Amino acid sequence: MSPEKMVHMANQIATFFKSQPGEDQAERVAGHLRDFWEPRMREQLKAHVAKGGDGLDDLVIEASERV
């Protein structure tokens, strides 16, 4: 998947959970990624974060440590 597409999809998820009340947004993003993203996609995300996480929402970066 192109990095832009992955970043877009991950940020969409973060945007939703950011709008939700509560304190555990990062965990909920991570939970969503664990439940619905195939390991290859999660690996790609983590690799992208390792390279600086260009374009990713901070919440995704926080969540990526937990996926």
Added chain:
Amino acid sequence: MKDFIIPDDRDMGTPARTGAPVTLTIDGFEVTVPEGTSVMRAAAEAGISVPKLCATDSVEAFGSCRLCVVEIEGRRGTPSSCTTPVAPGMVVHTGSSKVRKIRRGVMELYISDHPLDCLTCSANGDCELQDMAGAVGLRDVRYTAPEGGALDNHFEARNTSGENHRYLPKDESNPYFTYDPSKCIVCSRCVRACEEVQGTFALTIEGRGFDSRVSAGNALDDFLSSDCVSCGACVQACPTATLQEKSVVELGTPERSVVTTCAYCGVGCSFKAEMQGDTLVRMVPWKNGKANRGHSCVKGRFAYGYAHHQDRILNPMIRENITDPWREVSWDEALSFAASRMRGLQETYGQKSIGVITSSRCTNEETYLVQKLARAVFMNNNTDTCARVCHSPTGYGLGQTFGTSAGTQDFDSVEHTDVVIVIGANPTDGHPVFASRLKKRLRAGAKLIVIDPRRIDLVKSAHVEAAHHLPLRPGTNVAVVTALAHTIVTEKLYDEEFIRTRCDWDEFQAYAEFVSDPRHSPEATEELTRVPAAELRAAARLFATGGNGAIYYGLGVTEHSQGSTTVMGIANLAMLTGNVGRPGVGVNPLRGQNNVQGSCDMGSFPHELPGYRHVKLPEVRKIFEDAWGVSIDPEPGLRIPNMLDAAVDGTFKGLYCQGEDILQSDPDTKHVAAGLAAMECVIVHDLFLNETANYAHVFLPGSTFLEKDGTFTNAERRINRVRKVMAPMNGYSDWEVTQLLANAMLKESGGANWTYTHPSQIMDEIAATTPSFAGVTYDLLDEKGSVQWPCNEDHPDGTPLMHVDGFMRGKGRFIVTEYVATDEKTGPRFPLLLTTGRVLSQYNVGAQTRRTANSIWHGEDVLEIHPHDAENRGLHEGDWVKLASRSGETALRAHITERVAPGVVYTTFHHPDTQANVVTTDFSDWATNCPEYKVTAVQVSASNGPSEWQEDYAAQAEQSRRILPAAE
């Protein structure tokens, strides 16, 4: 196999009533019926058939033929039994000599204006006029022609004085049925069926007295040019050969019938397949079908000819490369070719390098086997279904709020509703039989709110008009739904009692605070959504205060970047107003294809096993691990768009695609093509060489719904039987093909064979592993006709209504629904918004319906554009136009109409030569990756004809469909 006994489907004469019991005596027999029942129906209940012509139980009685007269003690004259309601203690005589005499006289008159060509008439043996002539003992017709003249009649083309001005020739304009005015007895059953059952009002009786005749549309119309939508209700109601299926004219009357289920849309209509030997004579909607109650639409009723279309591929085919022509081979060769390629790919690229796509058009048993193939033979979770691209957000959204993705009601529920919201759905085209049932309820006084960018037919059509139409800008569903909730909450119109007892009160408070924010008010969002605030407020008030409120929605809700959020917003609205858990209310996803519900239930999604249980849960995996003797991967697999991405990346190499044409139906055609082209083994299992097959290496011929046993689950969770009425032309039912492929692969790897011999065994396995199906067996379905899941020990007869005493998840959950604009934005290059949909006569990618006479109604995809936008671009009706987005471009003809708002254009995706999806983008729902089909920024400009891309595509398609002549 056991015989399936067709329950009583006699014509009872007039519709059933509900009411207090009334007891009366008919011909000496006491009978008790509900108040309001006609004497005719009461007699039928007692087993006495009163002769009749103008009455039939699908429509209200009209009382015009006077054949059904009876005598009632204490009443004067001879009232007609079809229009006379029962009364307590009534004493009725249906066979006195007086009424016999009247009936004979009536019949004599009818027959005097009717041709006596019974032996060669297409309705011979299936004609109520014939039956009644027999029943009343008509022996001669005493009317004679005056000397030198002819008897005044409608049926002789010529008489002695030349042309008979009363004679009208047959109208053969409809491709499926004929109208022969010379045989019409003017009973008006057809007119009433078109009004009451279908709700189209296409027919009238023109003229008076002896001059009167049935007419479709106005004087210059024939059936085809009139408003008729070819549903067949009038044909069904006609007692004579006047309205007659062309197939019966051609083949003769059927000799047996088998009850089965329509394989087109999610309404799931029951039909009687009427047969001569193994030839299908006609499909007749089945009265006892609980989804359709005897009605149908043009697709299920008539569009089955594709089953024998010459394009059908009947032999397996393989090829080394997709640039080679196809080679016909034996099943053995095709399967071992496929199996060794797939296993080879797994050896080279890893266990997760191959996957499956199941189709919502296939039966539950088939989709169950296909996901089992992925999980237990491929040993991964790479299974997805085309529901990904339509209703996956329903699964997520309703799952989060209510605890299950299931629609909450049955279709009968619409009869109890007072206010209906239809959002992002176009039922008269997409779910026609439901639309007819809805329109009936609207004519009886229920109110309608339509939320749709287009002025769909329901907004205003014969005798139906929406109280409010909110023509929102595509992509702003969440803003509109939240503004509705804002109005309900800030004006204190919510149902506090319901919320306190049934929902999580704390969550409600957070939610109420969120929606009350002035930025969610209709006034604040008007500029964005283009929905006038006053209209939106009025709609919200109506929904909250108008009695039973029901919400029906379709793909206009789900196929957006915020599809899942809108679904949650809809669930919020239902909970706010206390509209869950009883008849007449609820949240009702209108599923696109016949078995969308079922394919999701059967565990086709990559993250969940059958029954919506996540693969991460060890206790769930254990159930299947024990049943299948394998270990199951605990990680979610790839979804369809992810498979294509992975293919382009080089990590996904092989696909078994059953009954689905992803190249035509999935968004961003070029990306799909690139993904398919990058795979090394694509197995297409289908009826036809579809578009996806252009990129396939193995083609396994499929069977039609007429050729196999199984079940479909419709939008109301109703499990309906599909019954085999003829042998598969390709040799195997589809579940057998999947089993053969599984066994071929298991042979390679040394696993134990699958050994199903009948789909009922597959259903037994489903029941044994999936709690919501625990009680389902083929025996139960044969006995009850159909059953709605959950069906288990707690609900042995199934569950028509969900969440009656409490939500599936316990307390209903309000979820904050923040509007987020889609990133698909209009701008100078692409200033218009494209939204897509479908038409009544065609189905999905059109593979089936395009191969029937239905194309007469829709021969090509056209682009609907507002006059204002057309004028700006110098476009005229029927012009070729270029439709371009950042993904691609195509060309099609323009249709200028005010149904779409300025700034919005609309088209369908039924035809591969248009390929609307070359234009749609890869944006998708945030939660489920359901593609955003409904919003694409586009530009429209004049064009000379098909685009270069279309021409290249057509050339490639032709090239890749070559089949080598079979070896001598």
